[in-house]
């Protein structure tokens with residue numbers, strides 16, 4: 211149910227932003243959910259339909275972008291692809307990479323009326 215509470219939080223951001231723009235209907239919501247964010251995208255889609263019922267975003271299309279994971283190594287300074295948090299640098303296998311991409315979890319854009 212992590213995705214449900216996450217989606218409720220995102221809906222607040224979405225509705226606040228839509229009201230700030232003076233709009234009354236949201237046509238499309240674009241989320242950015244990195245592959246390392248630990249979120250089940252299918253569960254999030256399901257949660258979206260559930261929490262947006264009766265809201266400004268009711269019936270809106272949901273688009274989800276899923277950036278690939280990447281990380282930076284403090285030892286060699288290289289950026290490498292990361293498939294899981296705490297992946298090690300392929301050149302310096304003693305150091306976990308610092309995640310620089312793929313952990314996104316945000317409302318990226320709205321298309322509103």
Ligand SMILES: [Zn+2]
Nearest residue numbers: 283286299302
């Ligand atoms: Zn390294």
